[in-house]
Amino acid sequence: MEKRAIDWWVGIFVLLGIAALVVLALRVGNLSGFAYNDGYVLHADFSNVGSLKPRSPVKLGGVTIGEVTHIGMNPKTFMAKVTMWIEPQVKLPTDTGASIYTEGLLGEQYVSIQPGGMxxxxxxxxxxTMTQSAVNIDQLIGQMVFSKASGK
Incomplete structure (x- = not known):
């Protein structure tokens, strides 16, 4: 009887461990994000989105206020069109700006919102309409090397 009780406890412990790993994987993969029931959608056109992906965070002052839902091409302007879901309590002025930044040196990219005053x-x-594209590190290094080589 004791052997059977120990087997049950080991089984329960293994199931809890698997559940913890699943929750950890969802958190790391940013798959347990927002529910899109409330809130609203905004768009922004960027000339370069870098490695921005759907489900990337949208931040205002370092606080996550939404996430990127879709990245596509604007056929009229040939720019990358980023669609973002924004929390319902966040109201942004019409002269709001958006930039793509990298979290840390090699971290994931996110959209940073800079509210205006209208x-x-x-x-x-x-x-x-006021957007700043992602910074391409390769281009910056190339420009620096070229400017050093040309003596400027």
Whole structure:
């Protein structure tokens, strides 16, 4: 009887360990994000999104206020069109800016929002027009090497 009780406890312990690993994997993979029931969608066009991916965070002052839901191509401007879901309590002015930054030196990229000062708010489905694209480290290093080689 004791052998059977020990087997049950070991089984329960193994199942709890597997459940903990699944929760950890979802957290690390950013798959346990927002529910899209509330909130609203905004768009922004960037000339270069770098390695930005769907489900990347959208931050305002370092606080996550939403996430990227889709990245596609704007056929009229030939720029990358980023679609973002924003929490419902966050109201952004019409002159809001958006930039793509990297978290740390080699971390994931995210969209940083810089609110403006206009009294009117962006409407759901609106577009952020003031954008700054992702910085390409390879281009920066190439420019630095070229400028050093040319003596400037």
């Amino acid at each position: 009294p009117q708010d962006l409407q759901p489905g609106g577009t952020i």
